Amino acid sequence: MAGLDPAIADLGRRYMSEYPEExxxxxxxxxxxxxxxxxxxxARSTISTDFRNGDTVTVAGWVLAASEARAAAVVALACPGSxxxxx
Numbered sequence: 612m613a614g615l616d617p618a619i620a621d622l623g624r625r626y627m628s629e630y631p632e633e634x635x636x637x638x639x640x641x642x643x644x645x646x647x648x649x650x651x652x653x654a655r656s657t658i659s660t661d662f663r664n665g666d667t668v669t670v671a672g673w674v675l676a677a678s679e680a681r682a683a684a685v686v687a688l689a690c691p692g693s694x695x696x697x698x
Contacts, residue, residue: 615686623687626670626680636688639681654682 627634633642646653661667661676668680675683 615690617690619683620687620690622670622673622675622680623683623685626668626684627687629670630668630680633681633684636685639685639688643678643681643685654678 633639644653644657657678658676661678666677667674668677669675670680
């Protein structure tokens with residue numbers, strides 16, 4: 612996952628520490644919607660829907676859509692190094 616900001620993985624790790632019941636890839640992927648069209652547009656739509664429905668979490672002082680935090684957790688699992696810039 613070259614080119615990703617390591618802060619995304621850090622946020623994902625923090626999310627998983629606060630929501631340990633979701634701290635595995637299978638669970639996260641089950642909770643995230645599967646895009647049927649452009650993945651960027653699908654993510655935007657899902658995030659907007661999360662905020663509209665109040666499906667948010669607070670992680671490290673940030674209020675995030677639950678889907679946004681879960682996507683960051685997927686990145687954290689794919690980039691297990693801590694802040695090494697290798698994501």
